[in-house]
Amino acid sequence: GAVVSQHPSWVICKSGTSVKIECRSLDFQATTMFWYRQFPKQSLMLMATSNEGSKATYEQGVEKDKFLINHASLTLSTLTVTSAHPEDSSFYICSAGGPNRVGPYEQYFGPGTRLTVT
Amino acid sequence: QKEVEQNSGPLSVPEGAIASLNCTYSDRGSQSFFWYRQYSGKSPELIMSIYSNGDKEDGRFTAQLNKASQYVSLLIRDSQPSDSATYLCAVRRTGGFKTIFGAGTRLFVKA
Numbered sequence: 001g002a003v004v005s006q007h008p009s010w011v012i013c014k015s016g017t018s019v020k021i022e023c024r025s026l027d028f029q030a031t032t033m034f035w036y037r038q039f040p041k042q043s044l045m046l047m048a049t050s051n052e053g054s055k056a057t058y059e060q061g062v063e064k065d066k067f068l069i070n071h072a073s074l075t076l077s078t079l080t081v082t083s084a085h086p087e088d089s090s091f092y093i094c095s096a097g098g099p100n101r102v103g104p105y106e107q108y109f110g111p112g113t114r115l116t117v118t
Numbered sequence: 119q120k121e122v123e124q125n126s127g128p129l130s131v132p133e134g135a136i137a138s139l140n141c142t143y144s145d146r147g148s149q150s151f152f153w154y155r156q157y158s159g160k161s162p163e164l165i166m167s168i169y170s171n172g173d174k175e176d177g178r179f180t181a182q183l184n185k186a187s188q189y190v191s192l193l194i195r196d197s198q199p200s201d202s203a204t205y206l207c208a209v210r211r212t213g214g215f216k217t218i219f220g221a222g223t224r225l226f227v228k229a
Contacts, residue, residue, distance in 0.1 A: 034217075042221070043206065043219055043220065043221040043222050044162070044206070044219045046216070046217075046219075049216060091159075093161045093162075106152070106164060106167060107152075107164070107208075107217055108164060109154075109161040109162050109163070109164075110161060111160070111161050112160070112161040
């Protein structure tokens with residue numbers, strides 16, 4: 001499989017501040033990256049899809065001005081949670097897609113970032 | 119109707135038994151199907167992908183796909199306590215990356 005890293009793995013911030021989370025594909029070029037959020041005991045919720053060099057596509061109900069996504073290169077995407085509130089506390093997971101050697105594109109997940117807003 | 123449906127479980131099986139996980143999907147245009155394993159507090163890990171009808175085996179795991187019935191399953195043979203996790207079924211249409219995930223089935227393998 002391919003390796004996707006995220007940084008930081010966990011972060012605690014105060015309400016009203018902004019937090020940036022980085023997602024990197026380490027051994028392949030990711031044409032597309034996805035950002036998910038997962039609340040405890042719930043499934044993954046897709047927040048947005050980003051393609052390198054273009055604007056992200058946000059899912060319905062996700063505020064694009066609050067969750068800023070930048071996909072400036074084929075190996076790096078960032079998610080910035082602006083003016084964070086306690087209800088933004090969650091597990092944020094990125095995934096990256098790119099052609100594999102065998103067949104259709106597969107998606108690989110980063111280890112996730114646990115955000116706690118106090 | 120949810121796009122990807124899974125029984126939330128928990129599914130409890132004894133060590134050494136076969137665990138059978140099921141998933142149905144609503145979009146007939148779906149072409150790619152995946153099973154992910156997620157341990158508590160961790161991100162999902164891809165364990166199987168299947169693209170055509172029939173069975174695909176990889177070690178103790180077998181994925182089964184029936185597009186006519188819009189059904190995909192995962193069998194885990196010789197289940198081990200380390201297999202205890204939530205298993206996510208994921209489905210994707212042709213020509214894109216957007217993947218729809220089911221809510222997951224929690225599996226407990228009792229030693």
